[in-house]
Amino acid sequence: MPKQQTSVPPAETTPSARNGRRSATRDRLSMQEAANFLMADVDAVADLLAAAGVPLARAGGATFVARRDLEDYRARDRAARREGVREITRLSIAAGLDDLDYAPLSDDRP
Numbered sequence: 598m599p600k601q602q603t604s605v606p607p608a609e610t611t612p613s614a615r616n617g618r619r620s621a622t623r624d625r626l627s628m629q630e631a632a633n634f635l636m637a638d639v640d641a642v643a644d645l646l647a648a649a650g651v652p653l654a655r656a657g658g659a660t661f662v663a664r665r666d667l668e669d670y671r672a673r674d675r676a677a678r679r680e681g682v683r684e685i686t687r688l689s690i691a692a693g694l695d696d697l698d699y700a701p702l703s704d705d706r707p
Contacts, residue, residue, distance in 0.1 A: 625654070625661045634667060646670065 631646070632639035643660055646653060651670050654661045 624664055626664055626667060628660050628662075631662050631667055635671060649674075 626634065628642050629639050632642045635642065635645075637645065643653060646662055646667075649670055651662060651666050654663075
């Protein structure tokens with residue numbers, strides 16, 4: 598009879614979990630996990646989050662961030678970036694630098 602596979606939560610598949618150390622829970626992410634989530638460099642993530650006012654926690658020499666706080670940060674950051682692109686587009690159209698019609702591509706449809 599074939600061996601039945603079981604689903605293992607992602608937190609239990611991290612290197613620290615495999616090495617017997619306690620890993621981040623689903624509610625709390627290490628800086629490496631946060632970097633993966635944000636697709637950013639792990640060395641810059643703690644500074645980036647701290648500068649944005651995202652609360653960080655330290656435990657056992659490691660730094661963690663709450664998943665909800667990280668998701669909120671990413672949503673705010675993406676919204677700010679989208680608005681920046683919209684503003685640049687508006688300015689370039691107003692200056693006559695761009696004659697393409699971006700309305701079909703915009704999320705701002707009436």
